[in-house]
Amino acid sequence: xxxxxxxxxxxxxxxxxxxxxxxxxxxxxxxxxxxxxxxxxxxxxxxxxxxxxxxxxxxxxxxxxxxxxxxxxxxxxxxxxxxxxxxxxxxxxxxxxxxxxxxxxxxxxxxxxxxxxxxxxxxxxxxxxxxxxxxxxxxxxxxxxxxxxxxxxxxxxxxxxxxxxxxxxxxxxxxxxxxxxxxxxxxxxxxxxxxxxxxxxxxxxxxxxxxxxxxxxxxxxxxxxxxxxxxx
Numbered sequence: 001x002x003x004x005x006x007x008x009x010x011x012x013x014x015x016x017x018x019x020x021x022x023x024x025x026x027x028x029x030x031x032x033x034x035x036x037x038x039x040x041x042x043x044x045x046x047x048x049x050x051x052x053x054x055x056x057x058x059x060x061x062x063x064x065x066x067x068x069x070x071x072x073x074x075x076x077x078x079x080x081x082x083x084x085x086x087x088x089x090x091x092x093x094x095x096x097x098x099x100x101x102x103x104x105x106x107x108x109x110x111x112x113x114x115x116x117x118x119x120x121x122x123x124x125x126x127x128x129x130x131x132x133x134x135x136x137x138x139x140x141x142x143x144x145x146x147x148x149x150x151x152x153x154x155x156x157x158x159x160x161x162x163x164x165x166x167x168x169x170x171x172x173x174x175x176x177x178x179x180x181x182x183x184x185x186x187x188x189x190x191x192x193x194x195x196x197x198x199x200x201x202x203x204x205x206x207x208x209x210x211x212x213x214x215x216x217x218x219x220x221x222x223x224x225x226x227x228x229x230x231x232x
Contacts, residue, residue: 003138003168004088005108010101010131011116013123018072019058020113021129030125032098040100043122044090047115052082056114085110099130139167162224163199163207172198172213173205179227183208188218202227 014032017024055061057072061080071078089105104112113129120127135142146158174182174190179202181188193213200208200218209223 003108004105004136005110005134005138006089006103006105006136007112008093008101008103008131008133008135009112009116009129010099011120011127012130013098013100013120013125013127015128016117016120016126017128020056020111020117021132024058024128028126033124034097035123037092037095040095040123041092043119044092044102046122047119048087048090050084050086053085053109053111053114053118054082055080056111059111083109087115101131103135105136139164166199166210169197169199169210171201172211172218173201173203174218176203176227176230178218179203179206179208180229182211182218182220183223183225183227184229185220189216190218191216193218197221 012022014030015026016028016030018027019025055068057077057080058069059067061068063071063078063080068078068080086107087104087110088107089103091103092100093103094101104110104115106112106115112132116127116129133142140160144160151158172190172193174188178188178190179200182200190213193216195213195215197210197212198218200211200220202208206225206227208225208227210221211218212221213219
């Protein structure tokens with residue numbers, strides 16, 4: 001969830017839908033002004049970097065206990081607050097007179113549909129997302145993905161190493177006694193450990209779980225394996 005995400009996305013210009021993609025009802029059409037590749041790349045550069053983005057109504061964000069898309073389906077629109085996001089890369093792959101395809105690398109919480117609508121507005125028209133392929137999330141890339149058929153035939157062969165799920169967290173190796181205490185729910189002091197979240201490794205580099213450190217004291221956050229208390 002925390003990791004960097006990458007997509008290939010196509011946006012069709014001159015039409016806008018209620019959902020922001022081509023599955024929704026068309027709510028607006030506009031003429032598409034002529035633009036060159038250079039002009040399009042200038043607009044893409046404007047949307048690269050840190051920015052604020054308003055979440056769409058058709059999203060799973062909850063307000064007062066209800067998901068926005070549930071309210072949207074009832075015809076209710078509520079006020080949303082813009083959220084900080086970051087677009088690390090916005091690379092033009094292909095374009096026509098009324099569409100363009102980009103490779104997007106972005107932070108969590110980025111709505112590609114909204115990015116497409118904003119890009120279209122900057123080009124002087126409206127737009128909607130007509131294709132989306134997620135090619136990376138964190139340490140997982142599409143070239144290492146398996147089909148549903150491959151998973152059904154041999155699920156174990158398709159499983160990734162557990163540590164890939166937490167590849168972006170720093171690792172913290174502890175001794176046997178510390179490992180036993182932490183994995184059994186006891187807050188444990190580990191001197192000179194900075195505040196933050198860590199992958200907890202046992203004395204033999206066993207992946208034991210995820211811990212949080214505050215003022216050199218470690219608290220279990222998610223334990224995968226309980227380490228046995230060593231004999232005195």
